[in-house]
Amino acid sequence: MLKHFLAAALLCTASLPAHAEDFTAADWNKVLEEARGQTVYFNAWGGAQNINAYIGWAAGELRDRYGVTLKQVKLDDTAHAVATVLAEKTAGRDEGGSVDLIWINGENFAAMKERGLLLSPGWAQDLPNWRYVDHENKPTITTDFTIPVEGLASPWGMAQLAFFYDGARMDAAKLPRTADELLAWAEANPGRFSYPQPPDFTGTSFLKQVLLEKVTDRSVLDRPVEDDVFAEVTKPLFDYLDTLHKVAWRSGRAFPQNYPAMKQLLADGELDIIFAFNPSEASSAIANGELPDTVRSFTFPGGTLANTHFVAIPYNANAKAGALVTANFLLSPQAQARKQDPAFWGDPTVLSMEKLDPAARAGFEAIDLGIATLKPEELGPALGEPHPSWMERIEEEWNRRYTAEN
Amino acid sequence: MLMLTRLGPALVILLLTGPIAFGLAGTVLPAFGFLPVLGGMELTLRHFRDLFSEPAIFTSASLSLTMGLATAFISLLTVMLFIAGYAGTRAIGRVQHLVSPLLSLPHAAAAFGLAFLIAPSGMLARLISPELTGWQRPPDLLIVNDPMGLAMMAGLIVKEIPFLLLMTLAALPQAPLPQTRMLAASLGYGRMAGFLLGLWPVIYRQIRLPVFAVIAFASSVVDVGIILGPTRPAPLAVRLVEWMDDPDLSMRNLASAGALLQLGVTGLALALWLGLERLGAALCTRMAMHGWRFRRDALIRAAALAAMVLAAAIVLAGLCSLLLWSFAGLWQFPDALPSSFTLRTWMRTLPSILEPLRMTLLAGLLSTLIASLLAILCLMNEDETRRRPGRGALTLLYLPLLIPQVAFVFGLQLFLVYAGMLATLPALVLAHLVFVMPYAYLSLKDPWYAFDRRYDQIAAGLGKGRARRFFSIRLPVMLRAVLTTAAVGFAVSVGLYLPTVLVGAGRLTTVTSEAVALASGGNARVIGAYAFWQMFLPAAGFAVATFMPTLIFRRFRGMQV
Numbered sequence: 013m014l015k016h017f018l019a020a021a022l023l024c025t026a027s028l029p030a031h032a033e034d035f036t037a038a039d040w041n042k043v044l045e046e047a048r049g050q051t052v053y054f055n056a057w058g059g060a061q062n063i064n065a066y067i068g069w070a071a072g073e074l075r076d077r078y079g080v081t082l083k084q085v086k087l088d089d090t091a092h093a094v095a096t097v098l099a100e101k102t103a104g105r106d107e108g109g110s111v112d113l114i115w116i117n118g119e120n121f122a123a124m125k126e127r128g129l130l131l132s133p134g135w136a137q138d139l140p141n142w143r144y145v146d147h148e149n150k151p152t153i154t155t156d157f158t159i160p161v162e163g164l165a166s167p168w169g170m171a172q173l174a175f176f177y178d179g180a181r182m183d184a185a186k187l188p189r190t191a192d193e194l195l196a197w198a199e200a201n202p203g204r205f206s207y208p209q210p211p212d213f214t215g216t217s218f219l220k221q222v223l224l225e226k227v228t229d230r231s232v233l234d235r236p237v238e239d240d241v242f243a244e245v246t247k248p249l250f251d252y253l254d255t256l257h258k259v260a261w262r263s264g265r266a267f268p269q270n271y272p273a274m275k276q277l278l279a280d281g282e283l284d285i286i287f288a289f290n291p292s293e294a295s296s297a298i299a300n301g302e303l304p305d306t307v308r309s310f311t312f313p314g315g316t317l318a319n320t321h322f323v324a325i326p327y328n329a330n331a332k333a334g335a336l337v338t339a340n341f342l343l344s345p346q347a348q349a350r351k352q353d354p355a356f357w358g359d360p361t362v363l364s365m366e367k368l369d370p371a372a373r374a375g376f377e378a379i380d381l382g383i384a385t386l387k388p389e390e391l392g393p394a395l396g397e398p399h400p401s402w403m404e405r406i407e408e409e410w411n412r413r414y415t416a417e418n
Numbered sequence: 419m420l421m422l423t424r425l426g427p428a429l430v431i432l433l434l435t436g437p438i439a440f441g442l443a444g445t446v447l448p449a450f451g452f453l454p455v456l457g458g459m460e461l462t463l464r465h466f467r468d469l470f471s472e473p474a475i476f477t478s479a480s481l482s483l484t485m486g487l488a489t490a491f492i493s494l495l496t497v498m499l500f501i502a503g504y505a506g507t508r509a510i511g512r513v514q515h516l517v518s519p520l521l522s523l524p525h526a527a528a529a530f531g532l533a534f535l536i537a538p539s540g541m542l543a544r545l546i547s548p549e550l551t552g553w554q555r556p557p558d559l560l561i562v563n564d565p566m567g568l569a570m571m572a573g574l575i576v577k578e579i580p581f582l583l584l585m586t587l588a589a590l591p592q593a594p595l596p597q598t599r600m601l602a603a604s605l606g607y608g609r610m611a612g613f614l615l616g617l618w619p620v621i622y623r624q625i626r627l628p629v630f631a632v633i634a635f636a637s638s639v640v641d642v643g644i645i646l647g648p649t650r651p652a653p654l655a656v657r658l659v660e661w662m663d664d665p666d667l668s669m670r671n672l673a674s675a676g677a678l679l680q681l682g683v684t685g686l687a688l689a690l691w692l693g694l695e696r697l698g699a700a701l702c703t704r705m706a707m708h709g710w711r712f713r714r715d716a717l718i719r720a721a722a723l724a725a726m727v728l729a730a731a732i733v734l735a736g737l738c739s740l741l742l743w744s745f746a747g748l749w750q751f752p753d754a755l756p757s758s759f760t761l762r763t764w765m766r767t768l769p770s771i772l773e774p775l776r777m778t779l780l781a782g783l784l785s786t787l788i789a790s791l792l793a794i795l796c797l798m799n800e801d802e803t804r805r806r807p808g809r810g811a812l813t814l815l816y817l818p819l820l821i822p823q824v825a826f827v828f829g830l831q832l833f834l835v836y837a838g839m840l841a842t843l844p845a846l847v848l849a850h851l852v853f854v855m856p857y858a859y860l861s862l863k864d865p866w867y868a869f870d871r872r873y874d875q876i877a878a879g880l881g882k883g884r885a886r887r888f889f890s891i892r893l894p895v896m897l898r899a900v901l902t903t904a905a906v907g908f909a910v911s912v913g914l915y916l917p918t919v920l921v922g923a924g925r926l927t928t929v930t931s932e933a934v935a936l937a938s939g940g941n942a943r944v945i946g947a948y949a950f951w952q953m954f955l956p957a958a959g960f961a962v963a964t965f966m967p968t969l970i971f972r973r974f975r976g977m978q979v
Contacts, residue, residue, distance in 0.1 A: 053925075058935065059936075061766060061767070061941060061944050064770055065766055065769075065770070068769050068770060085924055085925065086924070086927075086935065087924075088935065089663075091664075092663060092924075095664075202558070203558030204558075209649065209650075261558060262558060262559075262560045263558075263560075265560055265565060265650075266560055266563045266649055266650070267649070268940065269940065270940075272940055272941055273940030275940075276940040276941060276942060277539075277940070279748075279749075279750065280539035280556055280750070280751050281539065281554075281555045281556055281750065281751040282538065282539055282555075282556045282558070282751075300762070301746075301747040301748045301758070301760060301762065302748075302941075302943075303748075304748055304750060411473070412473060414650065415473040415474050415650045415651055
């Protein structure tokens with residue numbers, strides 16, 4: 013509702029561009045010309061300092077190169093940006109919207125696509141830097157959480173669930189190799205494992221990982237959730253959680269807020285095994301002095317959850333050209349290489365090394381991925397995301413079950 | 419000039435009651451389903467049904483209720499016993515010096531400090547481990563975010579004690595201290611009992627509104643709840659803000675209904691407190707009637723002093739560990755000090771903190787400037803009309819501090835949106851002004867009344883006009899007080915969380931709103947850096963207020979202190 017009013021408010025205050033629609037990404041020079049002087053409000057999760065710093069760097073580059081001002085609106089949940097755009101659409105504000113670019117995937121992307129809140133027709137494949145994108149070998153670039161992307165969002169980075177431990181405290185030979193082994197390990201080491209409280213996305217990713225491992229027939233997760241099977245399909249997951257919470261950190265009475273909080277808890281020795289949706293998270297934290305250099309990564313040989321994260325432009329964005337220029341810049345080999353460097357962020361690239369010219373490829377090869385990062389071939393199979401509707405229901409059910417009674 | 423001074427009180431009433439009245443209306447209507455933009459035109463009780471079927475809603479509400487009452491009770495008890503034991507001694511002055519700087523510290527910064535101190539991997543555990551505890555690893559104890567809210571209560575108490583102490587000290591001169599002390603002593607009463615029976619009733623009457631403000635604040639606080647409070651369920655106000663923020667727009671009605679529940683909870687807390695007041699009074703009467711004299715109170719006296727010093731020490735130690743974290747390289751448990759020091763955190767956060775810093779200064783300075791001007795106008799008007807504000811006017815002034823912030827800032831935001839002013843600087847300044855204004859007036863009032871009017875009369879006798887008298891005599895004499903008022907106002911503005919978050923709508927951010935947003939990330943270094951700015955800004959304000967008059971009046975001996 014609030015967003016609704018926000019929409020109406022900004023309608024009165026924002027200055028509307030006179031001709032927002034008469035260009036496409038295909039006519040790139042016109043886009044560049046239009047973008048100069050625009051301010052792009054980039055709605056992006058703001059919970060990690062290194063990512064905010066990376067966006068700050070991108071803002072400097074965009075200003076110098078294209079005269080585009082990039083401002084990060086730091087979200088604690090991407091759903092808020094979706095709600096803002098939805099409210100604007102409900103209020104009939106089809107131009108001059110307050111969100112220009114959203115960092116997005118999964119249920120938020122699905123929700124925006126379904127409700128027609130995204131700039132269409134698809135534009136991502138018309139971006140000049142699309143030619144470097146590895147869409148042939150990385151299926152999650154074209155299909156996000158079972159939903160076809162259709163160019164409505166431009167890929168930004170790859171993510172796969174990876175686990176971290178401190179080699180100084182734990183024996184690498186005894187690391188769990190499946191969700192069940194993880195539970196057994198937690199029972200043997202009470203208080204040393206936890207996961208971020210849903211609806212935090214890293215927390216829900218852990219739930220999905222467990223669900224994918226425990227479900228008897230994975231194909232049911234590719235389809236939208238149906239009421240009559242929900243309880244049956246998710247029973248193994250909640251049985252798992254019931255057992256886990258008894259031996260979890262703080263006996264499951266409190267949870268970390270997100271993965272940076274877990275990182276701090278690993279550094280403090282409160283947790284022994286943590287995880288992140290970014291295989292080089294630990295190396296990046298070591299480089300920043302947040303984790304000791306004895307921290308290492310591991311993964312489940314049976315595979316872990318993997319996806320792609322994107323940037324998307326709302327249909328009513330105020331600075332569409334600026335947003336396109338930003339999306340294109342974020343895809344550039346230079347920006348992607350810096351993003352992959354654990355010294356800055358450590359987020360795997362969406363580009364194909366084969367498609368790059370030798371100089372750009374050398375830039376990637378020069379990156380020191382760090383001692384704690386598994387190489388791409390060591391990461392194990394990538395498990396696909398379930399249909400987004402599953403997560404919504406699971407979050408609801410989690411909240412119902414694990415909030416204290418009156 | 420005359421016109422202007424007449425305008426003063428009218429403007430203040432408009433600025434205080436306007437936002438509150440509109441805000442409450444904007445909260446009440448959606449709670450009953452009336453929200454035209456979403457197509458809600460029917461009146462319904464459905465949202466209250468939804469509210470009461472939310473999981474653990476009564477746990478949340480009773481958490482808030484206990485938080486309000488217990489915080490006020492424990493802080494007031496500490497302050498009361500300390501004053502009773504030490505009024506008129508030098509210890510008061512020393513403790514006052516220790517405690518005064520804490521008053522300007524934003525609640526959130528104090529809460530961060532406490533969290534870093536008492537967490538299982540916090541400073542205290544590090545200092546005594548492994549030598550005393552044998553802990554090589556932090557113990558798995560739920561201290562911060564405990565379900566009963568004890569950590570949150572502690573965080574509130576250490577911040578409310580300085581507030582109530584300074585309010586009490588301000589009221590103290592109006593009580594005949596030496597005479598009563600002598601009288602009570604000659605009748606054989608112990609030091610504390612004599613004070614409590616003879617003087618406390620007079621003093622308590624003066625600080626009643628501040629105590630109510632503490633109850634209202636503690637029962638509805640959001641930022642301290644996010645940092646230290648229970649999580650499942652969280653205190654009521656914290657959950658309200660979450661609903662307000664929910665992507666599902668229909669949650670807005672639920673949040674509004676919840677805000678009314680919050681209003682009820684705070685009202686109930688205040689009502690229960692009135693009952694406690696009676697109980698306390700009856701207890702005092704009983705004690706007096708029995709002739710109990712409590713002559714041996716040395717132990718309680720020492721305990722009161724210890725509690726006072728402990729409260730201040732906790733906050734100061736917390737701030738020190740925050741600062742330490744901001745310069746820390748790797749810092750593993752149970753090391754008492756980081757293994758390396760680095761400026762990296764500061765270098766990294768500096769670019770992103772500039773914008774919030776600018777907004778903090780802008781909103782703080784503007785709202786303080788307006789509030790100080792209005793306070794002066796009101797006081798000038800009181801001089802003209804020779805009438806002091808009555809109880810009603812004072813209660814009105816306290817209104818923004820007595821009504822839970824969530825209950826009217828929600829609605830205020832709605833009206834700002836209708837006016838097309840959400841996330842604009844004027845709106846932010848207005849929202850801050852509502853909270854800065856009361857403090858500005860209250861802190862300027864006493865020094866203003868203390869002005870020796872004969873200066874004014876002499877100047878008038880020399881044929882100086884009204885404006886000349888004001889600018890050449892009154893204002894210079896009042897400069898110190900006016901600057902202190904401004905520093906108080908600025909500190910209040912810097913510490914405001916909820917109004918900033920709701921009216922700034924994520925686009926206008928201050929160091930406090932950013933710091934609380936970062937809290938969830940648990941990055942001790944970054945939180946440390948932000949908390950530093952939170953404590954630095956108000957302190958800088960007070961430094962200016964202290965040193966500027968000294969500088970200006972360096973050639974006027976009579977104006978120096």
